Amino acid sequence: MVETFDVRSDDRRWVRKYPLLVKPSCDYPKYNVAKLLIDAAEAYPNREALDFLGRSCTYKQLLRQCRKMANALKSLPVSKGDRVAIMLPNCPQAVISYYGALMAGAVVVQADPSNTESELQRQLADSGATTLIALDERMPCITKAREHTALKHVVLTTLGDGLPFPYNLLYPRNRRREQPSFKVDYKGEKGLKRWSSFVGQAKASALCEEVDADEDLALLQYAGGETNESIGVMLTHANLLANTEQMNAWSYRLEAGKERFLAALPMFHAFGLNVLLHQAVSRAATLLLLPSFEPELALETIRRRKPTVFPGAPAMFIALLYHPQTQENEFASVRLCISGAAPLPLEVQERFERLTAGQMIESYGLTEASAVTHCNPIRGFRKNGTIGLPLPDTDARIVGEAGWEPLAPGEAGELAVRGPQVMKGYWNRPNETKEMLQNGWLRTGDIGTMDEDGYFTIIGRKRDIILTAGYRVYPREVEEVLFEHPAIKEAFVVSVPDAYRGEAIKALVVAKDGWQVSEMQLDRWCRERLAAYKAPSSYEFRDSLPLTQLGKVMPGN
Template sequence: MVYQQKPWLKLYDPRVSENVCVKHESLYDFLEGAVKRFGDKSAFTFYGKVFSFTETKIIVDRLASSLHKQGFKKGDRVAIMLPNSPHYIFTLFAIFRLGGIAVQVNPMYVEREIAYVLDDSGAKFMVALDAFYPKVKRVQSDTTLKRVIVVSFGEERQELGEGDHYFEEVLQGVIDVPAVEIDPHEDVAVLQYTGGTTGVPKGVMLTHYNLLANFNQVCDFIYNTCENMPESFKMITVLPMFHVYGLSSVALCGIREGANQIVLPRFDVKEVVETINREKPFLFAGVPTMYFALNSQPELIKDSWLDKMWYVGSGGAPLPVEQAKTFEKLTGATLFDGYGLSEAAPTVAFNPPFVPRKYGSIGIPVPSTVVRIVRETEDGEYIDVPVGESGELIVSGPQVMKGYWNRPKDTEEVLKDGWLFTGDIAKMDEDGYFYILDRQKDMIIASGYNVYPREVEEVLYMLEGVEEAIVIGVPDTYRGETVKAFIKPKQGYTLSMDKIIQFAMDNLAPYKAPKEVEILAELPKSSVGKLLRRVLRDEEISKVKA
């Protein structure tokens, strides 16, 4: 019962409560509260264009009114395929106001992946960047999609299909939005697609309460303990909002605290450093590969503003200790690591600024969260392992998802008796700090993105001439892991590495496509003929270590 006693609480700052306080009934209610508090303060700055909190709400309400007039009703889904921009926030909160569900679509998705998410979610509306519009239209006939709202950052306009409009066009007219009752514990706000052993992405159902709880948990750890937080402060929002880490831990936290978010659509080392030096932000959050990129340009970061920020955090993938030390040596800043997953909206634990940081640790659980390390007995029961021993990390807290969209069996596999089984192997030390050691799941984390081998293998099997395929993650000093495929060709077929890689690039988002391919006469199998991914993974890890 040691985990149930929450030994990490002794590390909590007195200004951080053991339990999170959620003050709002819905995410739109939360936005209204922020507007009342911050009014004409700058909320978002996007390449010189500034939107105040008040202006943000006006645009949100106009978009919600337009969607309502087009027949949108509570429970309907709207897909969003945008890079970071204020338009992302406008769209999200318009959906939340109507009681709809935002479907997160990765802008790197190829047509096959876009079609799958649209079809699986049943989205009737979509807000997409103009550059993605042709791809969306090519798959529309195979989906439930009815109308597309197009966002353009330039002056050029392409001709749109019937029923489709540019973002600015739909904001016209009198605001008319019906009152919608939200049950924050039951009503889904976001579908965050993630992969799985079945080879197809699953929609993680995050309720209004899941997200409200989680960004408050994060904010309590970071902001409640700052004695000198400026009344008006800036933060860099470059983590992608299409992933719940960037959405919850950055964008929504920024709204809660009244920050002026300097929004960047993509991570470019020079642009980010120049922006940091010019804007002098209060904090910065990134994924490990962003810090690897920063480390690769020491002359650019050694005299930057990075060491003057209140908090610099990393998440989304394991942070190598040596990379963290290199960053700190170059900048003088302290880099804090953390841990989460889409199914937990996403944050479970991280290193807050008020505790001594331990290299290699993901930190301590956030408020209202219990983390246990367990092992399964021969009888199928799960028991806690002693402190310092390894086992599967399981989580209980208000941020844990409602389940997977239309997938009750998959939900039952990971949600058991109120606990989320993460599939990650971890341990807790005597002080209450947690450490991730390995993964039970075959998931690959490449540049902070989750890649599920089965999905990549399914695509490779579509290539004529492939008899067997195994995909693994190979340790990579830059990406964390690189996707590698092992292929056994069918008899009589000749396959080249370049052909296989190109086929994968044509059918998968770039971060999922294998960067390495090895063609073998035979792939390892068990006595019953099951392909053994772990054998190849262990061999590759041994090569890297050697």
Template sequence: MTSALQAAAAAEARQAGPYQWLNKYPKDVDWHQKFTPTPLYELLDAAAAKYPSRPCTNFLGKVLTYRDIARMTDRAAAGLQKLGVKKGTKVGLFMPNCPTFIIYYYGVLKAGGTVVNYNPLYTLEELTFQVKDSETEIMVTLDLKLLFDKVEGLMKAGTLKRSIVASFPGLLPGAKSVLFKLFKGKELAHPAKSPVAKDVIADADVLNNDGKYQKQAIDPLGDVAVLQYTGGTTGTPKGAMLTHANVMVNCLQGAAWATHLQPGQERVLAALPFFHVFAMTAVMNFALAQGAEIIIMPRFVLDDAMKLIDKSKPTVMPGVPTMYIAMLNHPKLKSFDLSSLKFCLSGGAPLPVEVKQKFEKLTGCKLVEGYGLSEAAPSVTCNPLEGPVKEGSIGQPLPGTIVSLRDLADPAKEVPQGEKGEICVKGPQVMKGYWKKPEETANQFVGEYLRTGDVGIMDTEGFIFIVDRIKDLIICSGYNVYPRRIEEAIYEHPAVEEVTVIGIKDQYRGEAPKAFIKLKGGMSASEDDIRKHLEVKLSKIEMPAEIEFRDALPKTMIGKLSKKELKAEEAQRQKAK
């Protein structure tokens, strides 16, 4: 068979699959490609071998090369093993974005341990639950009072056995380090003077070795690399067991999608928190797999981010919709050069179409929406970089990923094409299960498919459109009303910056939508204006029963608009009536 005939046969085979997305899959992406799972830390080792002298991290001006990070990671692994870390030991990471996070993340994995990610803003109560539930033995943190005081509290209570503390000023360039100690010294803790000092180990002592650690036999498909606690936005948080294969393959699936990036030449702005599953995979691990320079922000601060893009010229910036909205609404937007950006991935929440279009026009950058969840390490779908772009779509399944829409009443049944169903996912990135929760694990799966709790529709080309979360669905007079549809319609009003819609109790309809709106700075709109705007866009049953304007709307740590607090407020208001 000639090579031309072979190519034609291969193209035909691609089209002949049973899946709608193969009818219109991106030309340069092979959905059928196979990924070989290896221990996750091999991502870093491979990049360090290929790009040893290339900058790996740039933290507030201090640059470390891939060689530097790899050496420190090996030393962390050896030091952790001396402390007793072995196969399956749970080690917590409790800090904002910084090089220390990367060094210990990979150090723990090389030592054979399991990383447990912790939100730096968690209360002592939330931390206590997660430490106990995960069986975390050692916590790695920084000597900032904001962090160490909580770790000290866990240790005093006997909840946590030991901690490793790194110097925050030590992460800064020389002059900044001196200035921080001089002017912000009050923000620093003094672990050596702590009542639990005997069980606090300095990071410098852990790393004080030759880096020769005992290599562990890792089963990528079975061994858990990360315990990723789901946001806890409903009920008690659960630890998703993500294996080495889950996280590594998800990273490779993302790389297979972003075909226009040049390994060893990109710069990634890390504004999202590494402890969150989206940033862990799509920012930190993805950047390392690409041999990219990671420009690290401890947290997203709008002015700092704009200046950093203007000065450091990142080419890739994963984010959440609220980040892109904030950037577009910056009062001095025109004074910043954002043209270095060529690939921006939006996740975590629906991306309003208007925001995508404005951002792309402003920067010349591709801003594509993807979709995922903690239980899938997290990425499941993404929109093609080179079109077609379908308004409101979360895109098509990543290579090797199967999405099946299931009947809302009976998830064992697949719905006919074009009908609404629960999005269920099968693929190499899907978790092993929930830690110590076999019943919840069983409920989360239907056969081999992970149930997402999201309702969607798939078109004939495999593009998926989320209609809503099952739990956010509003039942009005027996009809299903989807908050996302109402939010999209409200976003089209020129004065609206952010909106969240929830269901509230209604004597006549049972439930009714209520919209909470934040207006753009310097703009105004009344309730009547919004209603007139919506009259031609929504049916009467979808029209918000109430509209409330607010100066700010509640958000999660990653910057995703949060309904939880608003629902709780409304529940309290109902009780008070």
């Protein structure tokens, strides 16, 4: 039986469901986020910090490289508060660039390596970034995007710079063979630096700028706003450290200096940055870096390094569960899976747990909250299908369309949250900040409910609600029913124009290998389990669904 705190409070009723060793409040540090790495290197200097496809380094070695990056940036010069953009996949250079920039006192701007020219240009111009660190293959895009921006310096690297010998030497040759037409023209480029000389020739002297943790920004993270336009989220050092402490308190059974995190989530997104980079470094864990999520590469890494923690998105778990190369007991080393970024189907959760020695828990958050606000208890009572309980020192309530007063348990409305991890505001967007953030409360844009015990359930995204024949339908509810069908591997529900209903429901589905199912069978399945107006009016069978690197289905597909 799990003991819980007996705290009687209607405001934080969820605290009564906390496991005994999860305290409802934490002490939060107030310093530069880079100190997480400095402390880990001092306490565990010889502990393996990174493994990148077979090449590893210790925390002592990683700290030295980060200090070299910090001094190299200072020499440009990068001053305190300057924005340094990082456009890299999961690789050692991404970690070194992140902590090096923070040590130099810069504000990190995380950019998706797959950004288009226009997306990159908007983010560089909006953030005012003066320095960009990226893969050299993106140089043609960078050249076009840097016009009308403040960008002065570009540091180029390749994945080969992080690979073990002899693959680092073979990488250029292999890339030319695979992409004969690939060529980067550096002529006429201003402020161009190569990683090997820029970092390699820099001093490794200790450097970590002092910051006002509550006020100084550590990160400008671009996320899609309510209009789908990329918007900069201002996260302070205190925001990021608070969320790190909250997640550490929640996953208290993880041991410092002993864990291995499978780093499949992209760290250039807020969820991956928190549950991978910050969580691993704060515990002096080993990060098993994957430059992109490919099931075969993930399986090879799991077999080779036996990760103990696997934060991921549902699409990643689905891909591994149904991969033909997946064997029994494949994931036996994994003690904890934290699922986020998209709703976790119950069938996926239960099947994955049967193949592991641990638990898979669903979490919830958003970039504006650094990025986690809710999580199901790891060792306490878990309510499947919910996003769990608010983290320590996090307030949450369900509110109506107008105002901020909480609705009664069971009533559906918009989820609002408040806590030390909530952003300072939107960059250069005072009106949007005022609309979404008031008195510390943040409107999430997600529709949900809270039950009598304080467990929250997300029904759907406010902007994704389908209005069909006057009824409101939440896609997640329909998707859960489709996932329950034994033949369905993936499902995604969208709205399509309908002359009679206004909007109709369409389901995009992917069948499991070796299974066949007809539209008529799916229609009967849904109508037996849903109200008639919630059942899809059409189905489209796909071989796969196009996903973002965070595991979400790409809109418009």
